[in-house]
Amino acid sequence: MNEENRVAIEYCTKCKFMMRSAWIAQELLQTFDGDLHEVALRPSAVPGIWQIFANGKLVWDRKTERGIPELKDLKRRVRDVIAPGKNLGHAETVEP
Numbered sequence: 093m094n095e096e097n098r099v100a101i102e103y104c105t106k107c108k109f110m111m112r113s114a115w116i117a118q119e120l121l122q123t124f125d126g127d128l129h130e131v132a133l134r135p136s137a138v139p140g141i142w143q144i145f146a147n148g149k150l151v152w153d154r155k156t157e158r159g160i161p162e163l164k165d166l167k168r169r170v171r172d173v174i175a176p177g178k179n180l181g182h183a184e185t186v187e188p
Contacts, residue, residue: 097127097174100145102134109142110135112160116144123167127175146173 099120103109110133117131142154144166151169152161161169164180171178 096129096147097124098130098132098147099128099170099174100132100134102136102141102143102145104139104141105135105137107140107142113142116163116166119163120167120170123180124170124175124178127178144170146170149173 099117101113101117103113113133117133120131121128140155142152142160143150144152146169151173152166154160167180171180
């Protein structure tokens with residue numbers, strides 16, 4: 093396992109994003125079992141923030157992307173950073 097493969101989810105506590113962030117962390121840990129060393133949940137004092145970083149690279153920002161991602165889209169973005177050759181099965185299909 094590459095100990096450098098880390099994901100951080102920074103979320104606004106006032107927006108009640110903690111439960112969604114924890115669920116996404118669990119999904120990423122299951123999907124990237126053996127590829128992902130850590131998923132950290134980072135409460136933020138910044139109002140409205142919800143950002144996801146993979147190995148320090150911003151892969152999702154709620155404000156610039158205008159919302160919360162579909163899980164399969166997020167998994168593809170995280171995969172592209174931490175395990176580019178990994179096949180995500182059903183999450184690989186792109187809808188028209």
